[in-house]
Amino acid sequence: MKQEKTKLGKFEMQLLAYAQFRKKEFISSGEIASALDINAEQEWKLLNRMTTSGLIIRLKRGVYLVPSRMPAGGRWTVSGYYILSKLMEVINGLYQISGPSAFNFYGFDDQVPNRIYVYNDRIFGEKEIGGTDFVFIKTDIKRLGSTKSLKTPDGIDAVMATKTRALVDAVYDWSRYNTLPRAYGWIAEMLKKEPTIVEDLISDALQYGNKGTVKRIGYLLAQLGIADNRLLEMKQKLGLAKSLIPWIPGRAAKGSVNKEWGLIVNGSIPRS
Structure with missing residues (x-):
């Protein structure tokens, strides 16, 4: 069964055109109201509508990730690694992927995790962003390191723990995993x-x-x-x-x- 295309209204088209013309990856609350000459309530409803329909991705309160071109079918699909990289760019955080995500990546465990586990120096807790579930583990910056670059289909260089670092995490964080x-x-x-x-x-x-x-x-x-x-x-x-x-x-x-x-x-x- 074909997924129905998301219908774009006037303001949706204007928001995407505004961001794409200015080559903006991120937009903020308050910015769009001014750019489109709408009030704060209209802006909030517009951003909420576009997030719900998958046109844009809410990274954090007041900050949204916008596609560089009109999404095919009206919905924007990107990998969790892409979302993670952009989130860390916004919050100026250092991070690395480890835990079950790394255990499966290196073939230690054949169970495919349904969440991405992220050691970082900024945020903690479980969050759903853009359709991907994350577990953020806040740690001291001294515990970040021993990583490799992982090229994703989105063209992003994600930061993955090395094979040996992932094994150390499996022992160090045994109670979590x-x-x-x-x-x-x-x-x-x-x-x-x-x-x-x-x-x-x-x-x-x-x-x-x-x-x-x-x-x-x-x-x-x-x-x-x-x-x-x-x-x-x-x-x-x-x-x-x-x-x-x-x-x-x-x-x-x-x-x-x-x-x-x-x-x-x-x-x-x-x-x-």
């Missing part, structure tokens, strides 16, 4: 295929993880046969005080004690 012990299996499988990537994993764990993350990944790497001298920096970060935590959180803390890494070993590495 329910990824332990699965992530241990992902790491083991990755190192079988790409053994040279272990240095990047160690570096990311040290820079972007906490002590719990370093303990858990360090113990895992030791179990996978990584030489002790390559794990020295991880041990130095932990220092002498090694209070015990479970290797697999959420399970009963019953198992052997590993004093070297400060862990109660309450499970094994999942096998693929």
Whole structure:
């Protein structure tokens, strides 16, 4: 069944023409009332009508994203990555995509997420923007990094966490994503295929993880046969005080004690 084309009224046409003639990607509340010589209520109804019909995208209160040309069929369809990039441009934010979005992208998990998970330094919470659901995780700017550029079909360079950074996030943010012990299996499988990537994993764990993350990944790497001298920096970060935590959180803390890494070993590495 064909989707019915959105009918454009006089003001809709004028708004799009105004933005396109001036090559404006963004328009703001108040701007259109003046440009089209309408009052504030008419402007609000116009913007709301165009957002609802998919002609423009409301990025945040009072700021809208406008297409560079008339959308085919009257509805503007862009990727969530495009919307995310433009939102971060408006709020002057730094960001990177990680979590389930990255786990699926790198093939660790075959479940396709219905939301895009975004670490950033500006906003937090779940938001629906332009038909895409986002989970914004506000974090310290020091925890942003280890990324790669991802070219989208829209021509946007989205910012994706690297493979090793995504794995560190799976361990660090295990309670958010329910990824332990699965992530241990992902790491083991990755190192079988790409053994040279272990240095990047160690570096990311040290820079972007906490002590719990370093303990858990360090113990895992030791179990996978990584030489002790390559794990020295991880041990130095932990220092002498090694209070015990479970290797697999959420399970009963019953198992052997590993004093070297400060862990109660309450499970094994999942096998693929």
